[in-house]
Amino acid sequence: MLTVGAVAELTNVTIRTLHHYDEIGLVRPRHRTDAGYRLYDDRDLERLQTVLFYRELGFALEDISTLMSDPDFDRGRxxxxxxxxxxxxxxxxxxxxxxxxxxxxxxxxxxxxxxxxxxxxxxxxxxxxxxxxxxxxxxxxxxxxxxxxxxxxxxxxxxxxxxxxxxxxxxxxxxxxxxxxxxxxxxxxxxxxxxxxxxxxxxxxxxxxxxxxxxxxxxxxxxxxxxxxxxxxxxxxxxxxxxxxxxxxxxxxx
Amino acid sequence: MLTVGAVAELTNVTIRTLHHYDEIGLVRPRHRTDAGYRLYDDRDLERLQTVLFYRELGFALEDISTLMSDPDFDRGRxxxxxxxxxxxxxxxxxxxxxxxxxxxxxxxxxxxxxxxxxxxxxxxxxxxxxxxxxxxxxxxxxxxxxxxxxxxxxxxxxxxxxxxxxxxxxxxxxxxxxxxxxxxxxxxxxxxxxxxxxxxxxxxxxxxxxxxxxxxxxxxxxxxxxxxxxxxxxxxxxxxxxxxxxxxxxxxxx
DNA sequence: GATGCGGCCTCACGTCACGTGAGGGTCAAG
DNA sequence: CTTGACCCTCACGTGACGTGAGGCCGCATC
Incomplete structure (x- = not known):
């Protein structure tokens, strides 16, 4: 379970980006410490990885969201x-x-x-x-x-x-x-x-x-x-x- | 002397873009009608053309502004x-x-x-x-x-x-x-x-x-x-x- | 001369993917 | 018990415009 800073270093994105993805519900870490620290587990990291993959391809975050939530989405197109x-x-x-x-x-x-x-x-x-x-x-x-x-x-x-x-x-x-x-x-x-x-x-x-x-x-x-x-x-x-x-x-x- | 609409069609930019360039002082048409319509003359068009050229090269508008106003600017660099x-x-x-x-x-x-x-x-x-x-x-x-x-x-x-x-x-x-x-x-x-x-x-x-x-x-x-x-x-x-x-x-x- | 209609105007807020502090709590080390 | 690195939540800023709202202008038509 990694904190924002660790995840940021690992995946080469800024902390603010992680906050942003949390805000818009794209990558929500499923745990928090009592003090409210975000904690990313393996599944969170995987989701983030997938998001970053599509982002690299130039997809807009909203489209990535659609793409990942709707299983009938026409990915080919x-x-x-x-x-x-x-x-x-x-x-x-x-x-x-x-x-x-x-x-x-x-x-x-x-x-x-x-x-x-x-x-x-x-x-x-x-x-x-x-x-x-x-x-x-x-x-x-x-x-x-x-x-x-x-x-x-x-x-x-x-x-x-x-x-x-x-x-x-x-x-x-x-x-x-x-x-x-x-x-x-x-x-x-x-x-x-x-x-x-x-x-x-x-x-x-x-x-x-x-x-x-x-x-x-x-x-x-x-x-x-x-x-x-x-x-x-x-x-x-x-x-x-x-x-x-x-x-x-x-x-x-x- | 062309109005925004004509210039927009001619140079393939939107009217809003022309308004924007006027607002930030990048391309200011030097004439207006009594009713306040923007009128672009040849020199305005040339300046716009230069701006669009650098924009095509991916320069930020502010940099274009600097580049065009400062004659000592290091364009080569x-x-x-x-x-x-x-x-x-x-x-x-x-x-x-x-x-x-x-x-x-x-x-x-x-x-x-x-x-x-x-x-x-x-x-x-x-x-x-x-x-x-x-x-x-x-x-x-x-x-x-x-x-x-x-x-x-x-x-x-x-x-x-x-x-x-x-x-x-x-x-x-x-x-x-x-x-x-x-x-x-x-x-x-x-x-x-x-x-x-x-x-x-x-x-x-x-x-x-x-x-x-x-x-x-x-x-x-x-x-x-x-x-x-x-x-x-x-x-x-x-x-x-x-x-x-x-x-x-x-x-x-x- | 009223009415339309397309074009123009100025605010002014919205967009996208974050950046950038402000102000303040948390945690392990010395 | 303090220090400093790390974290939090607002909340406004950025760039290059997009997108209406509300209203004036000018020409043609009835």
Whole structure:
């Protein structure tokens, strides 16, 4: 028969947690000393062990309670659902780690830099692209808006932007890899995130303009190389997804 | 200039979250209508975007606040620390998924009591953890004996073994479900059948060795998952039954 | 111009799984 | 008989919101 302190040490939980489980009736030690000290016997410890097992699996305490009291409870379904939940969490975590790696990377390379960070972050290709873009769009349109809006972005802003962009691209690649067709909701949502990010960060990007970008991703070898380097067939698929997304938004595309 | 509802839809957060961020001063829309409606402009949206970025990385809102207000903040360290934290979480999640898979496995095979049971359980688990078992028991002991003895089992032998194991586990589960205490004759007989089968089929399993197995069923999450998947509390109960059975046979157990 | 209806506002309490004291009793050792 | 480690019960705090209640705003419709 162990007291709270001993049980706490044994099972690696805090005393308060034991008090809490007692309060909510999840693990009630069946004995007390005359002075009111909780005393846990073997069966109490077993119950606690089972509770901790399910807690480790991420179940809520109330669900554990249900699970342990109702013998007809559908454990299989609960376990499968919990598994799905955990898998989603795991994927999310991996993406987060990826994104944070990028942020660290950018941070380490970005901090000692001045306001030219933009070129470093986006790579050398951006510099060449800038001239072309000016020719294509003129200096009074979207590109100008983009330059105005980004003029006073700090280094930090650029780092964030890069990580953000990579997260979006990662998502697009994942949807592509999963075999979703270009006109699936997942695909359209993924490319629309791209469009929205451009709108927020650079210039107001309409669906028509994004379709133009999409065409460029396929036709322009620099972009094509970048996207095909991520996954074969990605550039064309992304363009199709952009078109489908535009159509979904009621935009006419030929 | 967007209202809360529009921003909520755009950025996929709830209105309440926007209210909350306003309350704690994390993202304060810089305009209001005469009626008091919140109005978010581009800069507000950018700030929100940055906040959501760090939130995605798992930062606490207060830390995000610090991070965004203090230009001398050591972002690199924060990012690295967060990375470490996420990696630990990721590992934990993977272990959880593994354990839940075992639990699902056991559940599916245990509840309908159909085809595979002990065969798969022992077969696969033993294969998967063979190295660990060898380390634990050495290659000249029980484990090696088990391998030698099962090396030339025919398919027919395995089928018999499987049926035998199923019957034994079914019996154990039934006794457990009937509410018999672990030191009842029924419980002790059921687990002794288990011991005798191991002795016949795998290696000479003394009471002491079975007690070791019992401890492992409770302590090792992989085994615990398997048994808890069959019935909540089964692992600990089985261990106690094994101990009681050993005592009945005159073996001293501490 | 009254009426609806969807969207917005501000309190303000609820949630989950405990953390963190305050104030005080208990118990074995010195 | 005191000391210090351990235990008890309140009871409020935490983080990141969820969830109404009660009421104003603005536009369309009858």
């Amino acid at each position: 609960a376990l499968r659902e919990q598994r799905k939940h955990l898998e989603g969490e795991s994927h999310r975590l991996e993406r987060m780690i990826q994104a944070i790696d990028d942020a660290i990377d950018a941070h380490e390379r970005g901090i000692p830099m001045d306001n030219e960070t933009m070129f470093e972050v986006f790579g050398e290709e951006q510099r060449a692209y800038q001239r072309e873009a000016e020719e294509r769009w003129g200096d009074s349109g979207a590109w100008a808006q983009s330059r105005r809006r980004t003029a006073d972005y700090t280094d930090q802003d650029w780092l964030e932007l890069k990580a953000e962009s990579e997260a979006i691209v990662t998502e697009i690649v994942e949807v592509f890899r999963s075999g979703e067709p270009a006109d699936s909701t997942a695909a359209m949502d993924a490319v629309d995130a791209h469009r929205q990010q451009i709108s927020r960060r650079f210039y107001d990007c309409s669906h028509e303009m994004q379709v133009g970008l999409g065409e460029m991703y396929v036709a322009d070898p620099r972009f094509a190389a970048t996207y095909e380097g991520l996954a074969v067939g990605l550039a064309a698929w992304a363009r199709d997804a952009i078109v489908a997304n535009a159509r979904r938004a009621g935009v006419e595309v030929d | 924060a990012l690295r620390e967060q990375r470490k934290h996420l990696e630990g979480e990721s590992h934990r999640l993977e272990r959880m998924i593994q354990a839940i898979d075992d639990a699902i496995d056991a559940h599916e095979r245990g509840i309908p009591m159909d085809n595979e049971t002990m065969f798969e359980v022992f077969g696969e688990e033993q294969r998967a953890y063979q190295r660990e078992a060898e380390e634990r028991w050495g290659d000249s002991g029980a484990w090696a004996q088990s391998r030698r003895r099962t090396a030339d089992y025919t398919d027919q032998d395995w089928l018999e073994l499987k049926a035998e194991s199923e019957a034994i586990v079914t019996e154990i589960v039934e006794v457990f479900r009937s509410g018999e205490p672990a030191d009842s004759t029924a419980a002790m007989d059921a687990v002794d059948a288990h011991r005798q089968q191991i002795s016949r089929r795998f290696y000479d399993c003394s009471h002491e060795m079975q007690v070791g197995l019992g401890e492992m069923y409770v302590a090792d999450p992989r085994f615990a998952a398997t048994y808890e998947g069959l019935a909540v509390g089964l692992a600990a109960w089985a261990r106690d039954a094994i101990v009681a059975n050993a005592r009945r046979a005159g073996v001293e157990v501490d």
